[in-house]
Amino acid sequence: MGRPPTPLLSTDRIASAAMELVNATGGFTMPDLARKLQVSPSSLYNHVSGRDQIVELLRERAMSEVRLPDDQPDRPWTAVVAEVLGSYRLSFARYPRLIPLLTAYPVSSNDAIRMYNILAVTLRRAGFDAADSLRAITLMDCFVLGSALDVAAPEEPWKSGAEVNPEFAEALATGVGNPDRADDAFEFGLAVLLRGLSPG
Amino acid sequence: MGRPPTPLLSTDRIASAAMELVNATGGFTMPDLARKLQVSPSSLYNHVSGRDQIVELLRERAMSEVRLPDDQPDRPWTAVVAEVLGSYRLSFARYPRLIPLLTAYPVSSNDAIRMYNILAVTLRRAGFDAADSLRAITLMDCFVLGSALDVAAPEEPWKSGAEVNPEFAEALATGVGNPDRADDAFEFGLAVLLRGLSPG
Numbered sequence A, B: 001m002g003r004p005p006t007p008l009l010s011t012d013r014i015a016s017a018a019m020e021l022v023n024a025t026g027g028f029t030m031p032d033l034a035r036k037l038q039v040s041p042s043s044l045y046n047h048v049s050g051r052d053q054i055v056e057l058l059r060e061r062a063m064s065e066v067r068l069p070d071d072q073p074d075r076p077w078t079a080v081v082a083e084v085l086g087s088y089r090l091s092f093a094r095y096p097r098l099i100p101l102l103t104a105y106p107v108s109s110n111d112a113i114r115m116y117n118i119l120a121v122t123l124r125r126a127g128f129d130a131a132d133s134l135r136a137i138t139l140m141d142c143f144v145l146g147s148a149l150d151v152a153a154p155e156e157p158w159k160s161g162a163e164v165n166p167e168f169a170e171a172l173a174t175g176v177g178n179p180d181r182a183d184d185a186f187e188f189g190l191a192v193l194l195r196g197l198s199p200g
Helices: A011-025 A030-037 A051-063 A077-093 A096-103 A110-126 A130-151 A166-173 A181-197 B011-025 B030-037 B051-063 B077-093 B096-103 B110-126 B130-151 B166-173 B181-197
Strands: none
Touching: A011 A030, A011 A051, A011 A096, A051 A077, A051 A096, A051 A110, A077 A096, A077 A110, A077 A130, A077 A181, A096 A130, A096 B096, A096 B130, A110 A130, A110 B166, A130 A181, A130 B096, A130 B130, A130 B166, A130 B181, A166 B110, A166 B130, A181 B130, A181 B181, B011 B030, B011 B051, B011 B096, B051 B077, B051 B096, B051 B110, B077 B096, B077 B110, B077 B130, B077 B181, B096 B130, B110 B130, B130 B181
């Protein structure tokens, strides 16, 4: 009698195993996933409809630490955007290798859509039209995902060598030994974005 | 006598096999690479010093279509930056799954350093100090790498469903059926960046 030797298969266990594979190797296939969980590939399909659904489960995990502010129509739009993008970046920075997988699939998880809804309503209220709202959201996505990858970059992302010219060497020197280099660059970039975006 | 049955091992063949693995699976290990090339892992080390060098070889391939303008000190800095970033994005968009691997290793290839040298000298001439030059270059990197991932995104990156609010639905509708959606968003984002960066 006793307990079964391995925990029962569930969407949660499937997502965890897929995330481990992505973190270790950069991707996952259904056969790899079945092997890792010691089940047959067909038994995976009793719990998930396929690869697409697993990617959405991983997207939900990547989003799990995004904090969405309550709707406050009187708050400056720049403050709402800054708050959302800041937590979006840190939440995704936990899974850098997952990022190209997520961008290769259409977003459908409700957690993600809720974030984009807030950005869209905030931008429309600020005076952006529908087309510019989509462009601005795309810009924010590109900036945040690139910045999430930068969090996982080596402490010194460029090696200073013979080929580095004096201007670039001087710029690099300002980042050396600064553990906040990536955070500092993100705050700078965010300010640039918000300044450049101003509809007024 | 005749030809040997497989081509001789070379750094070029190693890089090509590593790129195929990254494109197919999201990453590579030295044992996978040896298996793919039908050689022993130790024979790889007769041609490359290790994983780091292979990543730099892949970075050079990702950079191979970046066009660097001749130095023209009188040209507006925004035109130089726009030209460099435009070709940087398209060159990297060919290898989306490679991107998190490249950002995880320090940049040392000369091809890449030449691009950063041009950006650094252009920004200094425009009036940015050394610290802001590094921040601006980091912002450009994050924006371009995120935008390169967006080139590989599905034609409709978001699925319109019940959870989408009217503002986001209206924004999404402006991108539907537009094959230039990603290019259009990149041009918009680039203009925002350059406007927000202006040192004046």
